[in-house]
Amino acid sequence: MLPYDLSVEGGALTASLKLKRHVVMERRKDVVEVLYVATGTAPVWSVEARLEGGSAAALSGLTPADGGRVLYAHNVVDRNGRVAMGAAEPLRAGEVALLRLAGSGEALEAPRLAWARANATVAATGPRPPAPHVPAAAFLAPPAPNPAAGAVTVELGISGREAGADARVRVIDIAGRVVRTLHRGALAAGEHRLTWDLRDGDGRPAPAGLYFVQARVGAFAATRRLTVVH
Secondary structure (H helix, E strand, O other), X not given: OOOOOEEEEEOOEEEEEEEXXXXXXXXXXXXXXXXXXXXXXXXXXXXXXXXXXXXXXXXEEEEEOOHHHOEEEEEEEOOXXXXXXXXXXXXXXXXXXXXXEEOOOOOOOOOEEEEEEEOOOEEEEOOOOOOOOOXXXXXXXXXXXXXXXXXXXXXXXXXXXXXXXXXXXXXXXXXXXXXXXXXXXXXXOEEEEEEEOOEOOOOOEOOOEEEEEEEEEOOEEEEEEEEEOO
């Protein structure tokens, strides 16, 4: 269960709105799908929500659990994801929708459910976490540990200038071949930690040797050396 679950109350209705996260890993395609849950002590006819922080701006799709009988919409405004659903009959209790966040499953960060409304008059605002630190300039920190015999952490800093720009972080071998893509897609301003498990895109262990971690975000580009040992 993700943090920042939200409960809203009004009259006879108590709606619990939650996000659950699972990652769908496919060859050459990573997505994160988030289950949106609404339950209540009275029928829920419509729900609205605003997602903030993390990878909220990567919201790319919505699939209602009740299928064609539900009217729905989703969009991204000011890097916040917004969803709305409604039907002529009450929505089923529990998992009411599947939200899709497009990008790398390893690097996408859980958004928080910042605001929600169930039915026409019930609204609430969830807790706000501390604002993320935004660096004055973009950076790619050295991989750690280095040399590495296990998982490696790479920290990528995104300043306000690069926020929302296409970002790509890859591991390259000494022959220039792409071994693994750690992230692709837009990132919010702030510091982002990426992890490489020393496996290639097909899940095979990377041989010992010299590698390069390459990051490109808008006009920013940087490369760091990494030695893998076994």
